[in-house]
Amino acid sequence: MSNESKRLSKQAYGGVKGEDYIPFISTSEVMPEATGYSIIMGMIFAVVFAAANTYLGLKVGLTISAGIPGAILATGLLKSIFKRNSILEANYVASLAAVGESIAGGIIFVLPAIILIGLNLSVVTVALVTIIGGIMGVYFVTPVRKFLIVQEHGELIYPESMAQAEVLVNANQGGKGFQSVLKGLGVGVGYKILSGGLGLWNESASYTLTMYQGTAIGMDTLASLLGVGFIVGTGTSALMFAGSVLAWLSLIPLIRFFGVFASEAIFPSTQLISEMPASAIWSNYIRYIGAGAVAMGGFISLARSLPTIISSFREAMAGFGKGGTSNRRVDEEPSVIWVLAAAVLGLLLTWFVPTINVGPVGAILAVFFSFFFSVVSARMVGVIGASNNPVSGMTIATLLVIASVYRAMGSTGNEGMHIVLLAAGVVCVAIAVAGGVAQSLKATYIIGGTPRKIQHGMFVSLAIASIIAGATVLLLHNAYGIGSEQVTAPQATLMRLIVEGIMTGQLPWTLVIIGAVIAIFCALAKLPILPVALGIYLPISLNSAIFFGGIIRKLVEMRYKKDENAMDAAIERGTLISSGLVAGDALTGILIGIFAALNIQTNFLASIIQNETLRNIITLGVFIALGGWLYNYSVSRRGNKDNA
Numbered sequence: 001m002s003n004e005s006k007r008l009s010k011q012a013y014g015g016v017k018g019e020d021y022i023p024f025i026s027t028s029e030v031m032p033e034a035t036g037y038s039i040i041m042g043m044i045f046a047v048v049f050a051a052a053n054t055y056l057g058l059k060v061g062l063t064i065s066a067g068i069p070g071a072i073l074a075t076g077l078l079k080s081i082f083k084r085n086s087i088l089e090a091n092y093v094a095s096l097a098a099v100g101e102s103i104a105g106g107i108i109f110v111l112p113a114i115i116l117i118g119l120n121l122s123v124v125t126v127a128l129v130t131i132i133g134g135i136m137g138v139y140f141v142t143p144v145r146k147f148l149i150v151q152e153h154g155e156l157i158y159p160e161s162m163a164q165a166e167v168l169v170n171a172n173q174g175g176k177g178f179q180s181v182l183k184g185l186g187v188g189v190g191y192k193i194l195s196g197g198l199g200l201w202n203e204s205a206s207y208t209l210t211m212y213q214g215t216a217i218g219m220d221t222l223a224s225l226l227g228v229g230f231i232v233g234t235g236t237s238a239l240m241f242a243g244s245v246l247a248w249l250s251l252i253p254l255i256r257f258f259g260v261f262a263s264e265a266i267f268p269s270t271q272l273i274s275e276m277p278a279s280a281i282w283s284n285y286i287r288y289i290g291a292g293a294v295a296m297g298g299f300i301s302l303a304r305s306l307p308t309i310i311s312s313f314r315e316a317m318a319g320f321g322k323g324g325t326s327n328r329r330v331d332e333e334p335s336v337i338w339v340l341a342a343a344v345l346g347l348l349l350t351w352f353v354p355t356i357n358v359g360p361v362g363a364i365l366a367v368f369f370s371f372f373f374s375v376v377s378a379r380m381v382g383v384i385g386a387s388n389n390p391v392s393g394m395t396i397a398t399l400l401v402i403a404s405v406y407r408a409m410g411s412t413g414n415e416g417m418h419i420v421l422l423a424a425g426v427v428c429v430a431i432a433v434a435g436g437v438a439q440s441l442k443a444t445y446i447i448g449g450t451p452r453k454i455q456h457g458m459f460v461s462l463a464i465a466s467i468i469a470g471a472t473v474l475l476l477h478n479a480y481g482i483g484s485e486q487v488t489a490p491q492a493t494l495m496r497l498i499v500e501g502i503m504t505g506q507l508p509w510t511l512v513i514i515g516a517v518i519a520i521f522c523a524l525a526k527l528p529i530l531p532v533a534l535g536i537y538l539p540i541s542l543n544s545a546i547f548f549g550g551i552i553r554k555l556v557e558m559r560y561k562k563d564e565n566a567m568d569a570a571i572e573r574g575t576l577i578s579s580g581l582v583a584g585d586a587l588t589g590i591l592i593g594i595f596a597a598l599n600i601q602t603n604f605l606a607s608i609i610q611n612e613t614l615r616n617i618i619t620l621g622v623f624i625a626l627g628g629w630l631y632n633y634s635v636s637r638r639g640n641k642d643n644a
Helices: 036-060 067-080 087-110 112-116 123-139 142-151 159-172 178-197 223-259 278-318 336-352 359-384 391-408 413-447 451-479 490-503 509-524 529-537 540-559 564-597 612-635 637-642
Strands: 204-209 215-220
Touching (some): 036 067, 036 451, 036 540, 036 564, 067 564, 087 112, 087 123, 087 159, 087 490, 112 413, 123 359, 123 451, 142 336, 159 413, 178 223, 204 612, 223 278, 223 529, 223 540, 278 529, 336 359, 359 391, 391 413, 564 612
8 A cells, every 4th residue: 555645543642552553654565674775865864963963062052853854854855866755764764864963962961071171082082982872872772662662652652753753754745844954954054154154244243231341242143043943942042041131131240240349360260350351251150150050950850850760760671671572574673682782892892992991880880870871761752752851960960970989989180080071971872872762763663664773773873973973073172162152062061060070179169059049949930940051051142043043933833823733834844944054054164163173264255344333233134134034934835835
């Protein structure tokens, strides 16, 4: 039976035992899946999304989903260029693309902290940590896959997996959204070249409030931030902007108001507050407050998730190895040998590989926490989705334990911190990858693919993509500096603060505690903590741009508030075009970063507009025009035709 006229059945969402569910593509129907086309395309997408999300994550602390854009692009390319109409191939590509996002999240949380403590980080080290954590994350899910994916069918929803499956089915019936993503990609590339590359206008517009203690407001006019704002919506972006308002329009003026009369520098700064611009006050004081808020937010999130974590692990382990035997394609999975090999290799490589070499204690802890939190992560994404998976909270918990153990052993200083960060980095990658793998396996089960092929393909793809992701980290560091205003690396900075606080005790604890108190206030006021905390930590210019993208989405929603179907279609168009904007900006930004690292000037058009005030106005005007285009495309019939 042709799948052109089919839709996902209601049983895809439950109402039937998992063993009795009939996938979208019946297991009796032969269809190509892991082919040369899908393998090569999937690996390319994994590399692209790993690089783009590493770039984006280091700049703003956020990543974007790769599974759904990967599904749309895969279907469009397979059908339009290669004349292939296999939804299993498209799902395979989407799964490999998704692992690029997963490893980016795992890498940016911890490993750049090694640079921040003053040590060297190589591409080889990033790749090895990612491969070690990745092999455990991919295969530690295997013993609980049948229980979580099949036997818990209908109980564990896996919301993002179902969204990916729906997109695959819809896209397979017409290449839906392909043109939207490509248009967004093209506009993102062109916008970035003209601004960040050729310098026709600036990438930020700012204004100093001299009458208000010299604080500043502004906007980073990046296409990626506009896209991120549209994707996350007004709720999250407004909270992030609110955090920035608190920092830049309250805390910075307050610090300067009292500190301007200080005759000596106040720790941790070595400069007089009276001589500091707003950006220096933010860098020397506010970031510690923001880090304290983010850390406390992570702890509170972990505490709230603890019952779920414990029950997830208990229930998942209760189904360890269960599921019976079956000859169905959807039940083919890697043998237990792969699980044992992942554990043994994880232990030996973490222990003995020269560039990691954390020793027996660190290796044992890394494997233990990788297994424990991989199982937890695989189940939690079934409840809340991979985008909301508390990877940072689980990583912080791991970091606290490992750092405390090594301090008790007397291994402190930079060497001790280096070991702790490498071990925690392995675990962080395993957690992020396990969640992504479980999400892809659920979509594969719904569509009717082969888990074994998906898992093997995801591991090979992450191994290749890890090299590019590592190169992206070092490229951004060489071009701008990890921890600078251009590359804030918020999560890695937090990990550095935690490990330094445990190992050395040399921290401005008062500022950190102030941030923690703000987080507690948010919890008591029932406000989402992490968005507000990130708003305090990140520059207001960055969060204002994300908020602007959120406003564009709100305007789209308001236009169709009486027509839910039209609203959903418009939001989908806007999300697809935004995904293209993010990818186009990020990939072009990496290319520009290569020129910057090589000290090659590209801003040939910068001299056309020399008046700085005029440049600020034009910069802001062009960005607003880009937002207007995003709005018009989202609500236009023409955009709807592109998605047909």
